[in-house]
Amino acid sequence: NGNVCVMDFAANSATLLTPEAPAVTRWDPFLREPVYVPECDLMLFASTIQFDKKFVPDRMPAFDCAKNRWVVTSIKCGLERQGSVSDTLTYDAKRGLVWNLSAYKRIYVLRLDPKTLTLSDNPAN
Numbered sequence: 001n002g003n004v005c006v007m008d009f010a011a012n013s014a015t016l017l018t019p020e021a022p023a024v025t026r027w028d029p030f031l032r033e034p035v036y037v038p039e040c041d042l043m044l045f046a047s048t049i050q051f052d053k054k055f056v057p058d059r060m061p062a063f064d065c066a067k068n069r070w071v072v073t074s075i076k077c078g079l080e081r082q083g084s085v086s087d088t089l090t091y092d093a094k095r096g097l098v099w100n101l102s103a104y105k106r107i108y109v110l111r112l113d114p115k116t117l118t119l120s121d122n123p124a125n
Contacts, residue, residue: 002070004063019069034063035089035098040114041066044073046089046100064119074118075110 004017034043043063060075090099100108 004068017068019063033089035091036065037091037098037112038093039096040112040117042071042073042112042119044075044089044098046077062119069121071119071121074116074120075112 002019004019006015006017007013008015034045036043041064043065045061045063047061058077060073060077062071062073063069064071088099088101090101091097092099096111098110098112100110102108
């Protein structure tokens with residue numbers, strides 16, 4: 001349903017968030033293994049997602065933590081098995097990079113620039 005739980009490990013409690021529109025109308029069954037990117041305050045997913053009945057197969061979905069909303073990013077995806085359980089997103093805090101080790105023994109790396117990254121709640125944009 002698009003809801004997100006935030007875990008406070010120090011308090012040992014969870015809070016349920018109900019993100020703003022647009023409603024995510026279909027979830028990829030492999031929407032898992034997200035990675036948090038602190039520079040952008042985003043959770044990125046190597047998966048596909050459907051917003052308002054429009055698939056966005058070529059751009060990475062994310063959860064905008066600051067604005068409590070699901071978004072489509074301007075990050076182009078060309079992964080051969082995007083969303084596979086064998087894809088692993090990992091954040092490299094020392095270098096400020098997101099790594100993806102794919103099922104086909106390929107390695108992708110991404111450096112996000114918050115100044116140039118575009119977030120949209122409209123999949124047509």
